[in-house]
Amino acid sequence: MADDNTLILTLDTGKVTIRLRPDLAPGHVERIKELANEGFYDGVVFHRVIPGFMAQGGDPTGSGMGGSEKPDLKAEFSKTPHLRGVCSMARSSNPNSANSQFFIxxxxxxxxxxxxxxxGEVTDGMDAVDALPKGEPPRTPGKIVTARVGADA
Incomplete structure (x- = not known):
């Protein structure tokens, strides 16, 4: 069941359901929801997809150097391990520089x-993430068609 703590990413490779974790990162979850509800992620590509590691997206320029116009976020690090399906924020060398880019x-x-x-963590549709074109950047990058919070999906 989709609710306020579910993010639905419709990729060009399929649908991905992500359980949001406000218990771990309330500020980051709020930002992801805000950007998704504004349509910020719609049409944004996965510009860095490394087999055996992760798929990174969320940069409207597709270059890996861009973000939203919103202020950067203060880090909300936790002991939660980065395992298959885990969704985490990308950042620069500054721990408090996460903005809109994320990786799975x-x-x-x-x-x-x-x-x-x-x-967050992928609860369904990891096969759609696995199917994203690989590369840094991929020759024809996979993209987010739409990103919506579950209650609004």
Whole structure:
């Protein structure tokens, strides 16, 4: 059942359901929901997709250098491990620089634990994430067709 703590990503490879984790990262979950509800992520590509590691998107420029016009977020690191299906925020070397870019782990990436903010986990549709075109950037990047909070999806 979709609710306020569910994010539905419709990718060009299929539908992905993400359980949001406000218990871990309330500020980041609020930002993701806000951006999704504004349609910010619609049409945005996955600009960095590394097999065995992760798929990164959320940059409207598709370059890996962009973000939303909203202020950067304060880190909300937790002990939650970066395992397959975990959704976490991308950032620069500054721990408090997460904005709109995020990544979804393909496999265990526990070396990231405590350094990146975990905000959700894929509960359905990981096959659509697995099917994203690979590359840095991919020749023809996969994209988010729509991103909606479950109650509004």
């Amino acid at each position: 782990c393909f496999d265990d990436a526990t070396f990231l634990d405590g350094q990146y903010t975990v905000w």
